[in-house]
Amino acid sequence: MGITVCSPEEALDMFEEGRIPASEVFRVLGDRELRGTTQPRVQAPVQPPDPLGELDSMIGLGQVKDLVRELRAFVEIQRRRLRAGLAAEPIVLHMIFRGNPGTGKTTVARILGRVFREMGVLEKGHLVEVERADLVGEYIGHTAQKTRDQVKRALGGILFIDEAYSLARGGEKDFGKEAIDTLVKAMEDHKENLVLILAGYPDEMDRFLWTNPGLRSRFPLHLDFRDYSLAELLDIGRMMFAARQYRLTPDAEEALEECLRRSIAVETIPANARLVRNIVEKAIRKQALRLVARRELERDDLVTITAREIREAAGD
Amino acid sequence: MKDCVIIGKPNVGKTLFLVNFAEYVGAAVLQFERSPSGSLYESTYSFERARAGLVGPNPHTTTAVAPALLRIRVGKGVREFHMTDTAGICEGIHGDPVVRSGMADSLRRLRGCDIVLHMVDASKATSPGAVEAVGDVDIRIAAFSASRAAYAILANKMDLPGADAGLLFIRRLFPRESVIPTSALSGRGFREVRAFIVKHLR
Numbered sequence A: 001m002g003i004t005v006c007s008p009e010e011a012l013d014m015f016e017e018g019r020i021p022a023s024e025v026f027r028v029l030g031d032r033e034l035r036g037t038t039q040p041r042v043q044a045p046v047q048p049p050d051p052l053g054e055l056d057s058m059i060g061l062g063q064v065k066d067l068v069r070e071l072r073a074f075v076e077i078q079r080r081r082l083r084a085g086l087a088a089e090p091i092v093l094h095m096i097f098r099g100n101p102g103t104g105k106t107t108v109a110r111i112l113g114r115v116f117r118e119m120g121v122l123e124k125g126h127l128v129e130v131e132r133a134d135l136v137g138e139y140i141g142h143t144a145q146k147t148r149d150q151v152k153r154a155l156g157g158i159l160f161i162d163e164a165y166s167l168a169r170g171g172e173k174d175f176g177k178e179a180i181d182t183l184v185k186a187m188e189d190h191k192e193n194l195v196l197i198l199a200g201y202p203d204e205m206d207r208f209l210w211t212n213p214g215l216r217s218r219f220p221l222h223l224d225f226r227d228y229s230l231a232e233l234l235d236i237g238r239m240m241f242a243a244r245q246y247r248l249t250p251d252a253e254e255a256l257e258e259c260l261r262r263s264i265a266v267e268t269i270p271a272n273a274r275l276v277r278n279i280v281e282k283a284i285r286k287q288a289l290r291l292v293a294r295r296e297l298e299r300d301d302l303v304t305i306t307a308r309e310i311r312e313a314a315g316d
Numbered sequence B: 001m002k003d004c005v006i007i008g009k010p011n012v013g014k015t016l017f018l019v020n021f022a023e024y025v026g027a028a029v030l031q032f033e034r035s036p037s038g039s040l041y042e043s044t045y046s047f048e049r050a051r052a053g054l055v056g057p058n059p060h061t062t063t064a065v066a067p068a069l070l071r072i073r074v075g076k077g078v079r080e081f082h083m084t085d086t087a088g089i090c091e092g093i094h095g096d097p098v099v100r101s102g103m104a105d106s107l108r109r110l111r112g113c114d115i116v117l118h119m120v121d122a123s124k125a126t127s128p129g130a131v132e133a134v135g136d137v138d139i140r141i142a143a144f145s146a147s148r149a150a151y152a153i154l155a156n157k158m159d160l161p162g163a164d165a166g167l168l169f170i171r172r173l174f175p176r177e178s179v180i181p182t183s184a185l186s187g188r189g190f191r192e193v194r195a196f197i198v199k200h201l202r
């Protein structure tokens, strides 16, 4: 985080430009004006990009965005209540993420970590992403140790367990159960400084929680990550091209829409952001192939993606 | 001329309060120093038109500072002052530059004013996720204003369900400030606000 020297007028300008929130302006105003106007300039930290802004810039995810905002307000108010000597609801932030692959679960988890750190709920807010193999060992006692190690890495942040139901797959004798028990204990021991997120396919998550009622009650927050709609996938594609400084011709836009529509229809291929990214990256390589043989290249040629490249990219 | 600024989160009822309060103190029309809509030719509103055109159900209806000229009769004399409507201040960083510029101007106005009416929505004070919910911005406004101007909190929308609990919460959160329960809609609290302003206009 950088530090800049900042006067009240500059703070107000920065606020106007969308670089700092109002609370930061007040901090500068307060510091300066309480000490009298003869004081030299005071220091105001420049905030890293607002994690909520980053969340907002993600396409779709309406319900997720609402819940994150709600959560933030809830935590904030509970803390204010505590400070005001009022009874506060316990803040339990363990979550279930239900959604198909490529629907933004990991990205949202990472942003949440930063939001929680900013709010002071988590000390570090980092994300430790694990799956069954990281938690389950090969002999008795091994599993508990491996799981505890991962918990330790995640302390102060978020432990994100992908395809969590795979822990329950082997039945009673499986070491997966030992992992679950160890996790439950860790949740108790590190209540103040660890958030657990269990993620996976919707149906399998439901079954998993249904058969583990003890777990269910410990995860009060459920977020559903819908599959992207055709329009959202198209937006994602446009954004990805734009971010890489490429532009689609109108024909290419149509071709992209057509390809995505077809993928959605074929249910065996998950139509998600990853699919779009594959098309985008392949199309960029195809364009390079088309251009490399040419002598003269205008700036326009370099940035333009045509329908042909989109079709080739989606074809292989 | 003394300046009384109404400030607070978006959608808490600042504009409706200004319009109805102006009517309550006996103004014939609402007369703005500059047009609140930004155009140059329209600075006078009938109360009907002000309620229809300047008040809205969504946050960020007001996007510019709008000082209205008010006169209050005190004994035999008349006191003139500005009562200034402002753009609601939201938490975090707003994406719309027009809204941000209105908010920045509002904070600039707050710095120089004499009386601060800090409005909060009692009916949504503790609603998680609501833009109106009492939050960090409110705490900063209170901390900033209380020491440098005449300062009162108006706990508004007292006519709505849940507002009593909200008022209690607000009183506990700001134990040292004067909190006046109001309803911009019904006129509750207008007498107290009038008295508060008159006291600080001397």
Ligand SMILES: Nc1nc2c(ncn2[C@@H]2O[C@H](COP(=O)(O)OP(=O)(O)OP(=O)(O)O)[C@@H](O)[C@H]2O)c(=O)[nH]1
Residues within 6 Å of the ligand: B009, B010, B011, B012, B013, B014, B015, B016, B017, B054, B055, B056, B057, B058, B059, B060, B061, B062, B063, B086, B087, B088, B089, B156, B157, B158, B159, B160, B182, B183, B184, B185, B186
């Ligand atoms: N029931 C009730 N509704 C109110 C009251 N005050 C305002 N409202 C309603 O709340 C909404 C917002 O009112 P505004 O006066 O536009 O709020 P504002 O604070 O000026 O909002 P911004 O300009 O967006 O910051 C409108 O739908 C009003 O009719 C009140 O005391 N009671």
Ligand SMILES: [Mg+2]
Residues within 6 Å of the ligand: B014, B015, B016, B054, B055, B061, B062, B085, B086, B088
């Ligand atoms: Mg308004």
